[in-house]
Amino acid sequence: MRRGLPAVAEAAVTAIIADVPSYAGALSGQMGENIRGAVQLALGGFINLAVASTQVDPRQPTGPAREGAYLLGRGEARSGRSMEALLAAYRVGSRESWRQLARFLVDQGVDAATIAAFAELVFAYMDQLSDASVSGHSDEMASSGRVRQQHLDELARALLDGVAEEALVAAATRAQWEPPRTLTAVLMPDSQAGGVMRVAAQQTLRIEDPTGEEGRVVLLVPDAPRALLLRTLQGPRAAVGPARPWTEARLSWERARRALALDLPEDPSAAAPLDTEAHLAALVVHSDPEALADLRARVLTPLDDLTASARAKLSETLRAWLLHRGRREAVAEALFVHPQTVRYRVGQLREAYGELLDDPDFVRDATIALA
Template sequence: MTPDLAPFPEAVAEAMRAELPKVAERAVEEIIVAVPSYADAFLGPMGRKISSAVELTLRGFLQLAAAGGNADAATPGGSVVEAAYALGRGEARSGRSMDALLAAYRVGARVSWRDMSAAAVAAGLGPEPVARFAELVFAYIDRLSAASVAGHADELASSGRARQRLLERLAHGLLTGSPHTELAAMAERAEWVPPRTLTVVLLPEGRARGALVSLDPRTLVAAEDVPDLDRTGDLAVLLVPDAEGAARGALLRGLGGREAVVGPARPWRNAQASYGRALRALRLGMISVDAGPLDTDAHLAELVLRADEEALADLRARVLAPLESVGPTAREKLTETLRSWLMHQGRRDQVAAALFVHPQTVRYRMTQLRELYGSRLEEPRTVLDLTVALGVALPTAAPPDDVR
């Protein structure tokens, strides 16, 4: 609570008013010494304007204090509060914390109190009014400091929200394939330094916040209206900078235990390509809840083979047609053997080990397959078609007609 203060004698008030220009100049000088980051701002014409503003502020306070009272004297006028609030916002826009401004307030209060109280004592003001006057000075400065802190916080909040919206627009532009010139302009407006590459990660929204903790702080998060994602559930889309090479392993480890799909690293302006591949893998059902993140780079063959599911089914039906003459159980075993024979390039012992059967069983089954296919098993084109058709495992015990 601020103290009551009797009106100053006119002689005292006049002596203090006469000292104000010098007090303001000395306050600025000492602020420059105590807060070096303000040195440039106080030089030249700007310094004179600031000195004048300090003097006007002190003059307004002195007018209130000299008139007596407590609450009025310790409460800055509306225009002064607005100026302090604007000063705090300006500090935030300049990228500075409140430390420098609060230090400047403290120095200004100390100098003002020291010099103005000296003038008051020299003019005959007693010790008790001087002490009360000191409390009013520092209460007044506290109010100004609070106004500046509020301005600083409000500016950070509003600028943070504005920048977040700009970053979300940039993410949307990247995912929709906006022209390169537009992307560069959006990145500049959002003050986002473009990386070499971007890697798209799809994961449940509820797990995105935890994942962001270990990712590059430049990671973009796509908000609403993500293209083509409406059919895949509540998923978040992250665009992770420079996650290629060794950094990709770190990304996958950081996503460990999360149901996520990781697209390929692409030049940052072509992030749409990474998004498209991750989305295809997701829609093909390649992700497993228990298997952790799916690295699409490790499943390129499967992505290629399943790019056209209907064509793949037709190819399987055609190349497996010779097996239609045998029963379902034999057909399944022969198909499994043929696939392993292709994958192991005809090495009988390796095929047997993969199928957990005796090598003689493999010999017997391959004899059956050669009878069914004839010389076609030696034709490069047939081998290629069979390899492609059987490159993705068939559903268990599913005959070709059921596949199609």
């Protein structure tokens, strides 16, 4: 039987090529030699056990055979083949190997009961080897999955850090991540991210918010149709940045972060997230709070000598007058006062500001400061 193992291995490999489509053309060259060697090692190990002392269970592969099967499983995972293909190869290879061995036993005049017992031991032994290969395949998939996820996390951090494009391309290559045309940053509670990830593009990156906000994550969604993304995101305290070229994803994240920090009003419909595209003016005006406060103070300087009550009324009237372009009826409606009251207050404003109310630069500054 030992002398015939090379022929048995060859027959098993030929049967696998013929019956398992995933291995068509894959068992030639060095890989084929490795598989043939593994088959011989496995069967040789079994024969050694079968003729050893009765204290040894021939159904349990020895260390070298089990290790070979384990490494075979890992190699199959690295080659991108599934366990279904490998288990099918075990079934076909076991069947063909047993057919060859049984023919030899019959030729040697071995009785039927012994052959039947031998067959049971062979298939139990091969089951053990296939289990070892399953373990190897699972370990390799888990290991490679963890490594790739680490690379994806590193890529997401690099994108939010705004590193150079060359470094981003290298990080994307390591992560086996195909760069999209654009990325859209979404800030949202971690508890809501799972639902979005289920419908988002497969290449969507997810990372904890680098600002350290507890329970908040950043999603970087590739080539996202904005309307669909906004419909998908339900619940408060989420913000959607603008779509930006993928190497400039940091800009999208920063805008979404500023929108949440400003506590802008959310869309009242269905608790939709903050769409930063709908709040561009507010984002521009509030990008430098100290500058805005200084500008407001300068615009209202002519009212400093008035009482607090009078100053509040006139600043409110100036704001409405600017926004409604001096239309008295519109100003009155906005302030819930009589048009005559508006006329009186505007007169007071003209006394305080004089020609400034007709100065385009002042009108611009006052509109920004008070709007």
